Amino acid sequence: MQEVLSQALIAVTYYxxxxxxxxxxxxxxxxxxxxAEFEALDRDxxxxxxxxxxxxxxxxxxxxxxxxxxGWRLLVRPRWxxxxxxxxxxxxxxxxxxxxxxxxxxxxxxxxxxPEEARRTLDKxxxxxxxxxxxxxxxxxxxxxxxxxxxxxxxxxxxRMLQQAPGARVLCVxxxxxxxxxxxxxxxxxxxxxxxxxxxxPATTHQGLRADxxxxxxxxxxxxxxxxxxxxxxxxxx
Amino acid sequence: xxxxAAFEKVVGIIxxxxxxxxxxxxxxxxxxxxEDLGVxxxxxxxxxxxxxxxxGIEVDDESADKVRTLGDAVQxxxxxxxxxx
Numbered sequence: 001m002q003e004v005l006s007q008a009l010i011a012v013t014y015y016x017x018x019x020x021x022x023x024x025x026x027x028x029x030x031x032x033x034x035x036a037e038f039e040a041l042d043r044d045x046x047x048x049x050x051x052x053x054x055x056x057x058x059x060x061x062x063x064x065x066x067x068x069x070x071g072w073r074l075l076v077r078p079r080w081x082x083x084x085x086x087x088x089x090x091x092x093x094x095x096x097x098x099x100x101x102x103x104x105x106x107x108x109x110x111x112x113x114x115p116e117e118a119r120r121t122l123d124k125x126x127x128x129x130x131x132x133x134x135x136x137x138x139x140x141x142x143x144x145x146x147x148x149x150x151x152x153x154x155x156x157x158x159x160r161m162l163q164q165a166p167g168a169r170v171l172c173v174x175x176x177x178x179x180x181x182x183x184x185x186x187x188x189x190x191x192x193x194x195x196x197x198x199x200x201x202p203a204t205t206h207q208g209l210r211a212d213x214x215x216x217x218x219x220x221x222x223x224x225x226x227x228x229x230x231x232x233x234x235x236x237x238x
Numbered sequence: 239x240x241x242x243a244a245f246e247k248v249v250g251i252i253x254x255x256x257x258x259x260x261x262x263x264x265x266x267x268x269x270x271x272x273e274d275l276g277v278x279x280x281x282x283x284x285x286x287x288x289x290x291x292x293x294g295i296e297v298d299d300e301s302a303d304k305v306r307t308l309g310d311a312v313q314x315x316x317x318x319x320x321x322x323x
Contacts, residue, residue: 153280
């Protein structure tokens with residue numbers, strides 16, 4: 001039901017949120033190049049896609065969706081409209097946020113909830129990936145409190161998702177506002193965002209919880225590498 | 239292995255993950271790992287894997303989910319290390 005409704009109202013949702021991003025004067029330089037990269041990646045793609053990103057602000061998923069595809073392409077390529085795991089508290093505070101979260105294909109997550117709740121969420125993700133959908137997750141489980149990719153916060157659930165969706169491909173995404181020093185709710189108005197993708201194929205010889213951990217650590221390791229590349233060239237990009 | 243020895247080993251394994259050192263000063267079987275000791279829930283998997291290594295056991299998801307207190311951990315380990323009849 002959520003998929004049908006969100007697809008039916010995709011133009012309203014996408015361009016409504018894009019309007020807000022523009023109102024905030026946010027910019028993503030090189031959008032055409034990024035979208036071409038993603039399109040090339042999708043040409044070779046069969047099966048589901050797990051997008052794994054760093055997380056420092058509440059708008060990260062919007063920026064990533066914006067960078068991956070223009071709204072009109074989503075009308076013909078629904079799987080480019082990516083599902084994302086979102087903190088239930090953040091998307092349920094008001095009826096407006098609940099509506100946006102629903103139409104924006106958010107799967108609510110109860111952070112620090114009981115294991116049964118986590119399992120239900122993983123089942124939902126497995127179901128969606130099993131249908132060849134795309135899913136955005138933040139392997140740190142929330143916004144990094146240190147403003148950098150924080151290996152101490154890794155949630156191994158991302159590894160479990162991969163195990164439950166054999167054949168899923170991983171796209172690591174590093175995105176941050178160039179003026180973003182620490183984590184926060186919303187980036188400053190007029191912020192310029194650095195966004196980079198990296199197709200990634202983690203593999204493990206372990207099983208069970210060890211495999212979850214191994215896969216998650218590989219993904220976060222790649223995000224850390226991307227972050228190091230960003231900071232090594234940060235002055236060039238600003 | 240008796241309960242006291244298992245408890246001591248469990249405490250030793252959990253120690254590096256504890257954030258609330260005050261609560262950890264007097265641990266008991268009823269001490270809750272996440273709520274009382276401030277262990278990050280994401281690190282519970284590391285703790286369970288450390289139990290597997292230390293005690294030579296395998297812990298399935300269902301058993302892992304039931305470990306909420308230090309006592310739960312000890313009981314689970316005792317069950318899994320008990321000789322089969």
